Amino acid sequence: MADTDAVSAWSAQQAESLYAMETWGDGFFHVNEAGHVAVRPRPGSDLTIDIPEVIAAAQEEGMTMPLIIRFQDVLRARVRRLNEAFAQAIAESGYSNRYQGVYPIKVNQLHEVVDEVLDAGEPFGMGLECGSKTELVAALPLVGDQRLLLCNGVKDHTMLALMLNAQSLGQQVLPVIEKFSEFEQLMVLADQRGVAPRLAVRVKLSTRGSGRWFESGGYRSKFGLTIPEIMRLVQDLESRGLTDRLELLHFHLGSQISNIQTLRSAVKEITQIYADLRHRGLDIRYLDVGGGLGVNYGAGYAGTEDTAVNYALTEYANAVVYAVQEICAAREVPEPVLVSESGRALTAHHSVLVVPALGVHRPDTPFEFELADEPAPVVAAMARTLEEARSSEDLQALLEVFHDAQDGRTEADQLMRLGYLDVESLAQADSLYWSTCREVLASLQALALDSPPLEQTQLEDQLTDMYLCDFSVFHSIIDHWAIGQIFPVMPLHRLDEEPKRRAQVVDLTCDSDGKVAQYPGASGTSEWLPLHRLNAGEPYYLGFFLVGAYQEILGDSHNLFGRVGEVHVYASDDEPGNFFIEKVIGGLSVQDMLAQVQYFPNELNKRMSDLVKAKIEAGVVKPNEGMRILNQYTRRFEETTYCDIKVLRRD
Numbered sequence: 016m017a018d019t020d021a022v023s024a025w026s027a028q029q030a031e032s033l034y035a036m037e038t039w040g041d042g043f044f045h046v047n048e049a050g051h052v053a054v055r056p057r058p059g060s061d062l063t064i065d066i067p068e069v070i071a072a073a074q075e076e077g078m079t080m081p082l083i084i085r086f087q088d089v090l091r092a093r094v095r096r097l098n099e100a101f102a103q104a105i106a107e108s109g110y111s112n113r114y115q116g117v118y119p120i121k122v123n124q125l126h127e128v129v130d131e132v133l134d135a136g137e138p139f140g141m142g143l144e145c146g147s148k149t150e151l152v153a154a155l156p157l158v159g160d161q162r163l164l165l166c167n168g169v170k171d172h173t174m175l176a177l178m179l180n181a182q183s184l185g186q187q188v189l190p191v192i193e194k195f196s197e198f199e200q201l202m203v204l205a206d207q208r209g210v211a212p213r214l215a216v217r218v219k220l221s222t223r224g225s226g227r228w229f230e231s232g233g234y235r236s237k238f239g240l241t242i243p244e245i246m247r248l249v250q251d252l253e254s255r256g257l258t259d260r261l262e263l264l265h266f267h268l269g270s271q272i273s274n275i276q277t278l279r280s281a282v283k284e285i286t287q288i289y290a291d292l293r294h295r296g297l298d299i300r301y302l303d304v305g306g307g308l309g310v311n312y313g314a315g316y317a318g319t320e321d322t323a324v325n326y327a328l329t330e331y332a333n334a335v336v337y338a339v340q341e342i343c344a345a346r347e348v349p350e351p352v353l354v355s356e357s358g359r360a361l362t363a364h365h366s367v368l369v370v371p372a373l374g375v376h377r378p379d380t381p382f383e384f385e386l387a388d389e390p391a392p393v394v395a396a397m398a399r400t401l402e403e404a405r406s407s408e409d410l411q412a413l414l415e416v417f418h419d420a421q422d423g424r425t426e427a428d429q430l431m432r433l434g435y436l437d438v439e440s441l442a443q444a445d446s447l448y449w450s451t452c453r454e455v456l457a458s459l460q461a462l463a464l465d466s467p468p469l470e471q472t473q474l475e476d477q478l479t480d481m482y483l484c485d486f487s488v489f490h491s492i493i494d495h496w497a498i499g500q501i502f503p504v505m506p507l508h509r510l511d512e513e514p515k516r517r518a519q520v521v522d523l524t525c526d527s528d529g530k531v532a533q534y535p536g537a538s539g540t541s542e543w544l545p546l547h548r549l550n551a552g553e554p555y556y557l558g559f560f561l562v563g564a565y566q567e568i569l570g571d572s573h574n575l576f577g578r579v580g581e582v583h584v585y586a587s588d589d590e591p592g593n594f595f596i597e598k599v600i601g602g603l604s605v606q607d608m609l610a611q612v613q614y615f616p617n618e619l620n621k622r623m624s625d626l627v628k629a630k631i632e633a634g635v636v637k638p639n640e641g642m643r644i645l646n647q648y649t650r651r652f653e654e655t656t657y658c659d660i661k662v663l664r665r666d
């Protein structure tokens with residue numbers, strides 16, 4: 016059988032629909048005439064950036080693979096889109112107050128990302144949310160004295176003190192009380208200083224989230240005050256004459272809310288509490304609906320799968336605005352400033368992970384051989400089976416041939432184990448088996464049956480190629496491994512050519528979980544990905560999309576693969592290719608990674624050089640050769656932890 020796929024013409028549209036770009040791309044990604052994935056970073060503008068051109072430019076700057084490309088304009092566009100969705104809902108409904116979002120920095124803390132969100136969010140007064148001491152320390156200087164900074168999570172007295180200081184400076188920093196003891200600590204500190212603290216409260220609602228993260232909300236959630244605790248806190252504030260100091264009510268249902276009804280119900284619940292407390296005389300100004308605004312990773316709007324979301328950004332904004340408005344009207348209380356803490360929805364789209372394929376593992380690697388005059392009987396039988404496969408057409412005959420091939424292979428294995436078949440004959444049997452499988456599968460597929468036999472699926476699974484790629488699932492898409500989160504993945508070029516291989520993407524780690532198990536495709540999720548055959552000497556790049564939220568931060572250093580390098584790309588009409596690279600951040604080096612687990616270059620070098628010296632003295636290697644060996648070892652410390660994609664060729 017010829018070992019090549021005929022290249023057939025294939026259109027950009029076919030590629031876009033094969034990889035379901037419309038479901039997850041949010042209008043940012045498409046395939047251009049060159050068959051490359053390109054970005055339209057500015058909604059409403061035709062300006063496009065060709066991703067392979069960015070890869071080439073990054074390589075010129077000395078970047079190695081894998082690589083994260085951040086499209087800063089995409090990040091800005093998402094910030095605007097969220098704010099505009101709320102602005103529109105507010106305008107259409109006649110809501111009498113404004114929306115003011117905060118960005119939860121845990122979703123992507125990279126300084127440049129936070130700065131970009133703040134800059135793009137400036138016209139909308141966008142603020143920040145933090146959840147730990149370290150995040151608080153990072154965020155305090157960034158928000159100035161106008162933007163909100165909300166502090167969730169567990170807060171010790173040192174953090175509460177920082178927040179009181181910030182309030183004294185006139186900064187808009189609010190501790191969101193999650194446990195009653197935090198309130199007590201805050202009041203002790205405030206009394207010591209003789210100040211009246213401003214604060215917020217996280218409410219434990221009875222509405223539970225839906226989807227995978229729902230445990231973050233509801234009665235069983237780790238965070239938030241129960242209604243009785245809130246009443247205690249309110250009474251305490253009343254007795255101190257501080258009823259104007261509780262400024263914000265907050266809830267958080269968990270990330271990636273899959274059902275909009277759940278959100279609506281939580282919003283109604285908290286608005287009722289807000290209305291009651293307003294009637295009681297508390298001067299609450301903000302209502303904060305937390306995070307959870309979902310992103311479509313390509314599983315469709317089915318609403319049945321955990322990862323699917325059944326709403327778009329506009330519907331989310333409408334749901335919040337109208338629910339609050341309805342209850343405020345009924346209860347005759349002023350409409351509060353609306354706050355949300357959307358993180359995933361802002362950052363997911365802007366970053367693309369580029370990984371090169373290093374090679375393909377095919378189960379049926381061809382083994383060329385001439386059948387001997389008197390081959391082993393099992394090999395002769397399997398050669399006949401292959402002939403039959405080539406001449407069979409109907410379903411029954413094809414299945415029979417396949418079963419014969421399976422029997423032949425089992426028999427060959429047994430004979431080998433008993434010492435009756437040599438390794439060369441076993442290789443021939445194996446090769447004949449796979450050739451038969453390919454023939455049978457091709458004929459079965461040609462029949463295009465409405466309900467294909469089980470054997471067809473079995474064959475398809477067995478004949479799936481494994482594409483070994485230069486990355487670590489545990490580092491770069493940890494949620495795929497941890498919670499089965501699906502990420503869109505597709506080739507970044509050659510999309511004017513039909514991808515004919517069935518592939519599974521596997522990573523560099525020595526872990527059988529280091530693979531991509533599910534792919535969004537045209538008809539829902541699939542266990543394999545259509546890819547192109549690798550061309551010798553030509554790099555083949557895959558892109559993982561929507562990796563800008565959570566992944567980079569949670570990343571785990573399995574097998575000591577470290578942070579990957581990244582480039583920050585800005586769109587520009589004036590530049591060739593419509594872009595320029597503003598910032599290059601190198602990946603973590605081998606020595607940085609080793610230092611994290613207490614191996615240090617000096618010490619390792621010393622040991623290695625002692626070993627080499629001893630071998631030189633003993634005459635095992637010449638001094639020159641010894642030094643070459645040592646230098647080659649030492650040079651590796653500076654390199655990144657991933658593979659060099661250069662492949663050595665035979666002359």
Ligand SMILES: *Cc1c(COP(=O)(O)O)cnc(C)c1O
Pocket residue numbers: 119121122144146167267269270271305306307308356357358359360
């Ligand atoms: C994680 C978190 C968020 C962000 O949620 P997204 O789903 O990314 O929008 C917001 N608020 C709180 C309290 C969180 O813990």
